[in-house]
Amino acid sequence: MQTLDTLSNAEATSVQFLLTDVDDTITTEGKLRPVALEALYRLKEAGIRTICVTGGSAGWGDTYLRQWPVEAVLSESGAVCLYREDGMIRKYVHPSIVQEGYAQRAEELIRKVLEEVPGAKLSSDQFARIYDIAFDHGSEPPYLDRDGIEQVVRLCKSLGAGTAVSSIHINAWFGSFDKFEGSRSFFQDVLALDESALLSQSCYCGDAPNDQVMFSRFPLSFGVGNIRLHEKTMQFLPRYAAASHGGAGFAEIVDALLDKRR
Template sequence: MPSPRDEQIRDPRPLTELRPERLATLRVIATDVDGTLTRAGKLGSDLLEALAQLSAAGFRVIPISGRPAGEVMGLCRYLPGVSFGVAENGLLEIEPDHAPRWLGEVPDVERLRVVGEHMNQAHGAGLRLTGDAFCRLGDVAYERDGRDETELLRLRELAEAEGVHLIWSNVHVHLAAQRPDKGAGLLRLLNQRGIDPLSVVTVGDAPNDGGLFEADRFGLTVGTADVVAQRRWFSALPEFTTAEREVDGFLALSGWLCGRG
């Protein structure tokens, strides 16, 4: 489906054009999880090795996911080099052995569920709550179930008519009271922890990562190769993209960072 934005969109540059001096001040990697750290939906041993190498090189890794608080807590506890993260598309700060902390306004989850049910009953949306809904605190998410962008745009229009926002990742469809913005949530977390946003490289693959790519927020923004085919659905695009998809793109970036270009 063509978009009016198409002619105004400039494709991100290949990662191979990144100048080494851009890497010198980077100390933190804030990364999406599904489709960015995974391959065919799974975390692999090559990722764990890369995270260990990044940690040894002095990098801190912050997972920033659309997944629920409960799942991100597990990532923060067990992944090498990870001690805290952000869940539910920027809503919650997650740290093991601490209660989740809100980074955005506390939503009316019941109203979001009502909107989802109305979309199902009145418009045949076919929205199916995610299996991890039981460990979500402020986000209402549904399985993407293979929907293409044409159908997702239809659902977005229906949601907007109800006064709520709809965004999607490569696995889920999210309803939210405010426009989901991982980048805004990340900025609040960085401010609270005294971390310079210009020391952060953000990484993602899907439209719900658009907030991580907003200009002048972070030191460097990188998308996997998956961004290019979906570029017209992003609120903002990264400066650079890898030649590789999924976790292979993240691995390519981590090689650049560990080798400093």
């Protein structure tokens, strides 16, 4: 990972869309700090369209879209995107999701995990999720250890679910998507931009192992400082990394991008 001062002018000026994770990337210890909110406004004022890409719930996505200066929120690890069009908030669902019987499959997965993995628990915002199932491992005590996390992942996969581990949750879902496939489909079906345009006109910011699929595909990618906590366990790392953690690191990334564009 390179430091932000090595970012080139050409890379910075290519960015029309900034895609970013939320938890521990924009937020710091679960809170949106002024430094990160101001960075989001600076992006908007510079004409860069920000799209949040998160494992968080669609309910949180609705809140972010209404309260933050962002274009869209792709939530639940790529399952559903909320975006504005003609002054209205619209919903885009990934085409691989088979909605008939989905709730029953999700309920069965939840039951098995809670029965078979000691200490496993649902995230407290599970009620706000449409397609995603989130098991909390690092958001609220008691925390789940590494062995417990691995047990949850194995069990979910054995039931045919896709999985991703963020800094706070183990996310599981039924469908052929992840953060990248969700982004690609949204850009293609809603914005009428193909994968080549997505990759050449966008960058991605993240902080955790569940961002690896984005780091592996985007030529221009950034990590906030806390990415270094996971560096030894990750196969794919961002091209650049900020010094500061969380929202302060996100603000550093935005400053570097905008400074190089001037």
